[in-house]
Amino acid sequence: MSRPGVARPSAFRRHGLLWLGALLVGTMSLAAIFAPLLSSFDPTAINVDAMLRPPSAAHWLGTDALGRDVLSRILHGGRVSLWVGFVAVGISTGIGLVLGLVAGYCGRLADEVIMRGVDVMLCFPSFFLILAVIAFLEPSLLNIMIVIGLTSWMGVARLVRAETLTLRERDFVLAARVAGAGPARIVFSHILPNALAPVLVSATLGVAGAILIESSLSFLGLGVQPPEPSWGNMLMEGKEVLEIAPWLSLFPGLAILLTVLGYNLLGESLRDLLDPRLKQ
Amino acid sequence: MDRQDVLLETTDLARHYPLTRGLLRIRSGSLRAVDGVSLKVRRGETLGLVGESGCGKSTLARCVLGLERPTSGRVLFKGREVGEWERKDRCRRMQMIFQDPYSSLNPRKKIGAMVGEPLRIHGLGARRERRAKVAETLGLVGLDPEHAGRYPHEFSGGQRQRAAIARALVLEPELLVCDEPVSALDVSVRAQVLNLLDDLQERFGLTYLFISHDLSVIGHISDRVAVMYLGRVVELARSEEIFKAPLHPYTEALLSAVPVPDPERAARPVRLTGDLPSPSAPPPGCPFHPRCKKALDVCRTTPPELKSVGERGLVSCWLY
Numbered sequence: 001m002s003r004p005g006v007a008r009p010s011a012f013r014r015h016g017l018l019w020l021g022a023l024l025v026g027t028m029s030l031a032a033i034f035a036p037l038l039s040s041f042d043p044t045a046i047n048v049d050a051m052l053r054p055p056s057a058a059h060w061l062g063t064d065a066l067g068r069d070v071l072s073r074i075l076h077g078g079r080v081s082l083w084v085g086f087v088a089v090g091i092s093t094g095i096g097l098v099l100g101l102v103a104g105y106c107g108r109l110a111d112e113v114i115m116r117g118v119d120v121m122l123c124f125p126s127f128f129l130i131l132a133v134i135a136f137l138e139p140s141l142l143n144i145m146i147v148i149g150l151t152s153w154m155g156v157a158r159l160v161r162a163e164t165l166t167l168r169e170r171d172f173v174l175a176a177r178v179a180g181a182g183p184a185r186i187v188f189s190h191i192l193p194n195a196l197a198p199v200l201v202s203a204t205l206g207v208a209g210a211i212l213i214e215s216s217l218s219f220l221g222l223g224v225q226p227p228e229p230s231w232g233n234m235l236m237e238g239k240e241v242l243e244i245a246p247w248l249s250l251f252p253g254l255a256i257l258l259t260v261l262g263y264n265l266l267g268e269s270l271r272d273l274l275d276p277r278l279k280q
Numbered sequence: 281m282d283r284q285d286v287l288l289e290t291t292d293l294a295r296h297y298p299l300t301r302g303l304l305r306i307r308s309g310s311l312r313a314v315d316g317v318s319l320k321v322r323r324g325e326t327l328g329l330v331g332e333s334g335c336g337k338s339t340l341a342r343c344v345l346g347l348e349r350p351t352s353g354r355v356l357f358k359g360r361e362v363g364e365w366e367r368k369d370r371c372r373r374m375q376m377i378f379q380d381p382y383s384s385l386n387p388r389k390k391i392g393a394m395v396g397e398p399l400r401i402h403g404l405g406a407r408r409e410r411r412a413k414v415a416e417t418l419g420l421v422g423l424d425p426e427h428a429g430r431y432p433h434e435f436s437g438g439q440r441q442r443a444a445i446a447r448a449l450v451l452e453p454e455l456l457v458c459d460e461p462v463s464a465l466d467v468s469v470r471a472q473v474l475n476l477l478d479d480l481q482e483r484f485g486l487t488y489l490f491i492s493h494d495l496s497v498i499g500h501i502s503d504r505v506a507v508m509y510l511g512r513v514v515e516l517a518r519s520e521e522i523f524k525a526p527l528h529p530y531t532e533a534l535l536s537a538v539p540v541p542d543p544e545r546a547a548r549p550v551r552l553t554g555d556l557p558s559p560s561a562p563p564p565g566c567p568f569h570p571r572c573k574k575a576l577d578v579c580r581t582t583p584p585e586l587k588s589v590g591e592r593g594l595v596s597c598w599l600y
Contacts, residue, residue: 180371
């Protein structure tokens, strides 16, 4: 409903941070998807003639101690980060949705059991829990994704439970019951679609969290194992030669920063956009 | 008159909610939302149920629809206990219209899908037949069948309530429970929706249990009126009688609060003092006596029975 004569702020002015976040996320995702096409070097190819070269025309972001091209390694490392982010968030959101719906809809007993379970899970400092579990398991990419997913569903569960508790009392749910709808139809057709907006926000923020955890694990040597590149293990390798070749740490660090920033901006702006209480 | 076909009957219906205290949920009392209500609704009539908020009108409606299990007493629909009906059979025969059309329509469902949902639930008709039925029903309630593709937020309050009525009608029910169906609407739209309900009743021989806190609305639509106070029926009579000569002091007070558009007639409201007592600790004797101007000694100690006063109707008051 535009009023004539009143200048409306442009889409960018109104949702500037949203667009910035989307731009960062989009760029990083495209770069990761098309990494094999964009990189001119094999990310694991050792070249003893070009070790620790600073950024140049041939190697835009320089080379590491084994002469590997940093740009190619960052591009390929991005695939690991985003893959971990999406799969881990997929697992945690799935678990959180199911448990939240059950806790919110299936009565007092289920609610108590599930929410106390959430409390127990929240008692553990999750990063140390992940460290401990990964130390026992083989530090493979799959294990990392599963462990991150299994330790980060609690927020989603609480969110979905709270939404479910309010939605189930709404008249349109009662109307569905009056129309003869069974529990499955009520939950999936009436409650779930109305509870998804905050879940979307939390999933977006969750991707950023998962990427950070994966980088931290790889930095500590418990994540993606060399020579396979990941932003975390590149940082770890870079710190040995920080004084003579700072670009080895700078660029993977920047990649992490921009990606996490992008997802956080996107998530926060989506929250503002989807929350009806903040409208107008 | 009583030999007529009774569609819905409640006998001594009560719904109490347990009140609990502390971590262990020790039962500390009960909230008597509905406390012994006996009503008969005949086929084709409109029974108005009036009373201030918190008197148990909506709880009664929920019990009638089988959404709540009564604590004691019975609800008979077509002579059969509501709880014994198979859910889908029951739902096809009785439907409900809600107070607030802003919360009774799922904001993420298009109007057509919403009106058609009961048909899908009951597996009635193929997709094409359902669509035709939805269009027909939307037409009945005065909406454009083209509106099926729109979302609720694109409609005004009155249109939303019409859509909600369409959803309730699509299964062709016999009984419609209307829980304050016009209270949330603009005064200008109220009359339209009330007239629509009147027309629909005439066309399809519908039976209404019509709940409202507003006597002028009740008077417009009802054949008989039951006045509820604190979970009980205190007066039951034909609509004209109630308006002409209310018997119960509470009915009198309610009536005097209805604005009359006549400047010559001075408004002399019988003011009620005090608040509605808590249904978890109802006063002894007649529940109305603390607020009643005409209270006798007996009112404070013994609750009056609902008894008939001549041909006029039923009243629960020691004055008669």
